[in-house]
Amino acid sequence: MSLPVQLRGVEICFTRRGLPPLLIVQGLDLSVAAGVLHCLAGRSGSGKTSVLRVAAGQLVPRAGTVHWSRRSVLDVPDRELPALRRRSVGYLDQGAHLLPGLSVLENVLVPAVPTRQTRQLRPRALDLLDRLGVRQLATRRTAGLSGGERQRVALARALLLSPAAVLADEPTASLDRTTADGVIDLLRATADRGTAVLVTSHDPGLVDAADERTAFS
Numbered sequence: 001m002s003l004p005v006q007l008r009g010v011e012i013c014f015t016r017r018g019l020p021p022l023l024i025v026q027g028l029d030l031s032v033a034a035g036v037l038h039c040l041a042g043r044s045g046s047g048k049t050s051v052l053r054v055a056a057g058q059l060v061p062r063a064g065t066v067h068w069s070r071r072s073v074l075d076v077p078d079r080e081l082p083a084l085r086r087r088s089v090g091y092l093d094q095g096a097h098l099l100p101g102l103s104v105l106e107n108v109l110v111p112a113v114p115t116r117q118t119r120q121l122r123p124r125a126l127d128l129l130d131r132l133g134v135r136q137l138a139t140r141r142t143a144g145l146s147g148g149e150r151q152r153v154a155l156a157r158a159l160l161l162s163p164a165a166v167l168a169d170e171p172t173a174s175l176d177r178t179t180a181d182g183v184i185d186l187l188r189a190t191a192d193r194g195t196a197v198l199v200t201s202h203d204p205g206l207v208d209a210a211d212e213r214t215a216f217s
């Protein structure tokens with residue numbers, strides 16, 4: 001079985017000045033196979049985002065291992081990590097950060113810049129924007145976009161290169177029910193085509209659509 005994301009024995013602990021260390025998870029094993037939509041659920045502050053950041057190679061755990069397919073992420077030299085990340089995982093963070101000087105379409109195409117594939121991937125970028133209901137914003141600058149629009153543009157960017165795994169932090173958080181259901185359909189279809197999809201969510205619609213769930217308390 002292909003395992004695009006695999007965490008073993010992960011421990012996350014934040015040290016805080018003047019306060020005791022904050023232990024978030026200990027001994028966490030989590031695997032997301034190709035073709036599976038897996039949801040991290042649980043109350044606010046329980047550690048879902050922190051686990052997703054570890055899975056995305058954004059946060060180094062205090063203990064444990066993280067693999068993308070067979071590569072041990074924590075052993076990859078810093079200079080190789082951006083290219084490996086680009087190929088292996090598409091990541092949507094909670095802030096849905098976009099580059100302010102670029103249009104919506106240019107933002108979606110950013111992951112294609114290092115390999116000079118922007119022209120080739122333009123139709124896919126437009127198709128993703130279309131499927132997420134924001135195709136009409138393609139030429140707009142990102143400054144005036146709503147939170148929900150930014151989130152969908154950032155999701156299109158995460159999906160652009162068809163990575164083996166897509167990791168998305170609360171991908172339906174700022175959306176009305178109908179728009180959220182469109183995002184869930186796209187994530188479901190992405191998993192059904194063989195991608196490993198790992199999301200955090202409080203949204204019952206997304207929790208229900210998942211094949212597997214890990215609950216945090």
Ligand SMILES: Nc1ncnc2c1ncn2[C@@H]1O[C@H](COP(=O)(O)OP(=O)(O)OP(=O)(O)O)[C@@H](O)[C@H]1O
Pocket residue numbers: 014015016022024042043044045046047048049050051200
């Ligand atoms: N860099 C950090 N330094 C210190 N504490 C942190 C850091 N990042 C997160 N925390 C704390 O760790 C705990 C878990 O945070 P996390 O964002 O992972 O939770 P969550 O389940 O995703 O919450 P939410 O559903 O509200 O997004 C919280 O108490 C948070 O304040």
